[in-house]
Amino acid sequence: MEFKDYYKILGVAPDAEKADIKVAYRKLARKFHPDLNPDEGAEASFKEVAEAWEVLKDSERRAEYDELRRYGGRQREGFEPPPGWQSASGQQHHSADFSDFFNEIFGSGFGREPHGAPGGSGFRGQDVEIELPVFLEETVTDASKPVEYELPVIEAGGIRRVKKSLKVTIPAGTADGERIRVKGQGSPGQGDAPAGDLYLHVRLVPHPVFDLKGHNLLVTVPVAPWEAALGAKVTVPTLEGEIKLTVAPGSQSGQKLRVRGRGLSKRDGKGDLYAVLKVVMPPTVDAETEALWQTLATKAAFDPRKEWSKR
């Protein structure tokens, strides 16, 4: 078992005052707290810092720790507590939030117990939250989806990660960022305590054609300059097949056309589809076409930058 140097983790001297230790803890907690810092590795760093603070903030536990540190703090890898060691403040519950060193020395029956409600003979298992990528098409109707994830399982002497897979129902109308609760599929509880829950954080996968605005869909529709000028009927994709859309004469690039009820499902109906027109020039033109453009330029006498010349 690796010996944890809590003073080093918090960057304080072994004889530091509690007030200074608290300042050091708060600075590091601000930096690494997983609710403030989503970076990979931040949570692991925060757990180390929180564990150090849990021990050093309490004078009785700090005294016990200091005693152990004097006893064997130099044996980094192969540290073992003295024979018959038992903490005056700990109970023998293991916590997945703390290191093996902490669980071995103090147990976790006090202080920072993340799921504070004991049930039966032990603590309820941890809730687990994972991101679930969902395709737009899967939100149109109730969809069954396989989910694979890892769970921390607390066993005698340590914490093991096990793979788990199950199928969940994604209710129709589930929106990006929503969370779905699957009861009892989190980490197993200790003893006969109930398991935690699984929370699925829905992330809609970016679509090659459609963009999202709430429950409304946006589709960018390329149109030729003459279609914008003269009007046209164009075929536009929706999530449920193609539709014909009327482009009015004199349409502008960026103009939005609303098609009611062709967006994503909501609990109370459906969102809309917005077709955004994008005027596209032909990539190449032959001499005859160029001559026609030239005629148009002369006849139309249009200055799109007229506003600028007023300045």
Place this chain on the structure above:
Amino acid sequence: MMSTLVRITVSEFCEQEGLSRRTVAELVECDVARPLNEGSAADWQFDATGVHWMKRAIRLQRDFELDWVTVATMIDLLRQRERLLKENQNLRRQLGRFLKSEEH
């Protein structure tokens, strides 16, 4: 196939997290979460997103030893940040479809 439970009752949430009803009422008063149903606090139900924000608030309160008003302000800012990041991502994607990047 697992069924997905969208709602959680206030009593189930309090039992799971080892919280008092008073704490949940404070979280609701501070707008950290809104019950899905109106009426008596004993009958409140929350969706999974409400549970997520309440759990974050409880962790922040515990880990930084803060009062609920400060925690609620943090949650408000975190929610705003999440919404703006998503909006920014969506707008960038839309812009990318509309503009052809070209060096001049």
